[in-house]
Amino acid sequence: MRRCATPAARPRIRPLTEVVLRSMATVLSIADALRERFAQAISTAFPDAADSDPQLRRSDRADFQANGIMSLAKPMRANPREVAARVLENLGSDQVIANLEVSGPGFINVTVTDAAILESLAARAADARLGVGSDAEAGVTVIDYSQPNIAKEMHVGHLRSTIIGDALVRTLEFTGEKVIRRNHLGDWGTQFGMLIQYLVEHPAELGDDTEPEDVGPSMSRLNRLYKASRAKFDSDADFADRARRRVVQLQAGDAETVASWQGMVDESKIYFEAVYARLGVLLEDADAVGESYYNPMLADVCADLEASGVAVRSDGALCVFFDDIKGPNGEPTPLIVQKSDGGYGYATTDLAAIRDRVGLLGANQVLYVVDSRQALHFQMVFETARRAGWLPDNIRALHLGFGTVLGKDGKPFKTRSGETVRLMDLLDEAVDRARTVVAEKSPQLATEELEDRAKQVGIGAVKYADLSTSRTRDYIFDADRMVSLNGDTGTYLQYAYARIQSILRKAPDGATPTAHQNLALEPAERALGLLLDEFGTTTDLVAETFEPHRLCAYLHSLAAAYTAFYEQCPVLKAPSREVTETRLLLCQLTGQTLRQGMDLLGIGTPERL
RNA sequence: GCGCUCAUAGCUCAACGGAUAGAGCACUUGACUACGGAUCAAGAGGUUGCAGGUUCGAAUCCUGCUGAGCGCACCA
Known part of the structure; x- marks a missing residue:
């Protein structure tokens, strides 16, 4: 069972005791506690409508x-205000509700x-997980993301898949899910005939190391190889023939051919790992299970x-057809699992992968973070896998499409010369800008320290720009916005965090962050406190919807609430020791929540900027 | 032709069927002897593409229309 975060998804209201017993460390949010109580009150006042959702917001x-009272009153043909009064009569009184x-x-x-x-603040601050429960009944998720191609430069689409996938992995794991990462490398297919054949005919190509660049010498060489072989393939029919024969040799396992292929794969992986290291994502070599793995x-x-009749021969190809x-x-479009020449395409690989992930890895949920344009492909693949019995009804398969990255002209993003923007160049620019600002604000920093902060700020800005917008929609790529350090950015969150750490460092001796229960709270304190109580609800929501932008929005509002509190409520110069300690607790818990939340997004939180 | 996605402030984007549609950027005004100004406060900016429908209540759900993007047989 997956966790039920949203009220709408909650099938029925469980007794309060059951919720509390689920995990000792779990802190029931005030909203959830109120929802339970309203549900009880409605159930008592109107037993016929016991399942009615209070719609607490x-x-x-x-x-x-x-x-929820209005929709409750409607079928009863009753006055909603009178129904509300009846519910309030049954609500009872306690220390939580101040006014109704x-x-x-x-x-x-x-x-x-x-x-x-x-009370909520104190309980959350005392728990390493901020009072957020971990689902003991969570399942196994296999998530497929990043998917770069061997011998090709990664582009902004890969960046999006990698960053979104990484945030989802972290968030799902936080909610208790067992997550298996899969980087479905494009390391197999007909294009390798072209690459290998060119390499065989121009053996010096990969060895040439005269142009060491920031992207890494290996990638610039591979990139050149790709372009040269593509040009040769398109212009020289004889070469194209030799390339096609080379594909056959590769699939047949010819030693020299396979060695050449392996060399390219290894070279490319060096580049990919450099990108992943720079991004700070969780992907590692063990997660790289490329298309070639499924070849056998x-x-x-x-x-x-074919044996089960799911696929049939059509024009020589093995196809799966769909009514709609x-x-x-007007002719039906099939999923082609084997080409008429006997070769296999990526559809077959995806089917093999599903069978492997469900059958061998034990996934009860398989996710694909892939460009939305492949929606039809996944629809056909999933349907085929269902028919073949490889994807039982109780296993969820989802294509988590993301929008295409567009240029300012509204067309798929390219540089002026028509090439995809080089990922490393983009990341370098972000880090360069961050370094400039950091150096300006903190001129005394040692080089190493400066570099570390510049990287955290620059990369954090890139990630936040990508994650904070809704996953589904296309988005206009704007390098200035992506590396911007002002406004609704990752830097804003990092700045809020750094200020919190600064204030905590300056806490007077003997002042311990403590929530003194008898204090009256200022409006800014209440607003911040109530927001801090919503963290677990938010992470559950992200795990339910696979939409990290909701966590971004939450963290931004948290940081904004903190700065409002910061402006209005002096901490170190508070009127009393108790107020100082309580405000220190607010600072501390806000810091912990920001750090935890940003960690789920894969964004670093330096102690100082 | 069929299908999928989308249309919200000048720009980039939010909004779990709820009351007065919110942020950021840009613009105007104000706050730096600073618990860190990479900040904050205030202002201006909207017929949520159009027309119907469902609902006590619609940016949100349904239908139609307009407009845009994408996908649709051996590339991935």
């Missing part, structure tokens, strides 16, 4: 509002006590599909 008119009020057509506005907020399984996959998928001419 944050409110700009009070701390919370319950919106029926408002407008039937909203119930809820104000909670300062003590309830302080392809014949078997096809044989199974047709081409421009």
Whole structure:
């Protein structure tokens, strides 16, 4: 079972005790506690509507509002305000609710006590996971992301897949899921005939190291090799023939051919790992399970599909057809699992991968962070796998598409010369800009320290720019925005974190961050405290929806609430020791929450900027 | 032709069917003898593409239309 984060997804309200017993460290959020109580009150007042959702939400008119009364009253043909009154009668009283009020057509506005907020803060600050539970019944997720191609430069599309995938891996793991990463390298296929053949005919090509560049000498050589062989392939028919024969030799396992292929793979991996290291993502060599890995399984996959009748021969190719998928001419468009020349395409590889991931790795959820343009492909692959029995109904398969990266002209992003932007150049520019700003603000820094901060800030800015926008939509690539250090950026979060650490370092001797329960809270303190209480709800939501931008939005509002608090509520110069200690706790917990949340996004939190 | 995605402030983007649609950038004004100004406060900026429908309530759900992008047989 997956965790149920959103009220709508919650099938029924469980008794409070059951929730608490799930994990001793888990802190029930104030919102969840209120939701339970409203559900109980509705159930008691109107037993026939026991499953009615109170629709408890944050409110700009009070701390919370319950919106469910109107939809509850409707089928009863009752006055919503009277229904609200009945519910309130059954709500009981305790130390959490400070004020209740029926408002407008039937909203119930809820104000909670300062003590309830302080209690939540104290409990969360005392727990390493900030009071957020980990689902003991979580499953196994295999997530496929990054997917660069051998002998080709990574581009902004790979960047997006890599960054989004990394954030999802971290977030899913945080919620308790067992996550298996898969980097489905493009390391197999017909293009390798061209590359290998060119290399055989121009053996000096890979050895030439006269042009060491920042992207790494290996990649610039491979890139040149790719372009040269492509040009030769397109212009020289004889070479194209030799290249096609070379593909056959590769698939047949010819020693010299395989060695040449392996050399390119190894060379490319050096480059990929350099990119991953610079980005600070979790992907490692063991996660790189490329298309070639599935090569030995392809014949078997096809044989199974044909034997079971899922796939049939059509024009010499082995195809799977679908009733509702047709081409421009009205003819059905198949998924081709074996070409008429006997070769296999990526569809077959994807099918083999599903079989492997579900059957061997034990996944009960398989995810693909891939450009949205491949939606139809995955629809066909998943449907085929279902028919073949490799993807049972209780296993979830999802294509987590992301929008195409567009240039300012609204067309897929290219540089002026029509080439894809080099990833390392983009990252270098981001780090360069960050270094300039950091050096300006902290001129005394040693080189090593400066470099470390510049990297965390620059890379963090790139990641945040990518993660903070909704995953699905296309987005306009804007290098200035991506490496911007002002506004709604990763740097804003890092700055808030650094200021928190600064204030904690200056805490007077003997002042321990403590939530003194008897204190009355300022508005900015209450706002911050209530927001801190929502962290677990947010991470659950991200794990449910696979939308990291919701965590970005949460962290940004948290940082904004902190700076408002910072402006309005002196910490070190507070009127009393108790107030100082309570505010220190707010600072500390905000810092912990920012650090944890940014870690889930893969963004670093330097102690100082 | 069919299908998928999308259309929100000048720009880039948010908004779990709830009350007055929010941020950032840019613009205007104000706050630096600073618990770190990479900041904050205030202002201006909207018929949520158009038209219907469902609902007590729609940017959100449904239908149609307009406009844009993408995909649709042996490339991945």
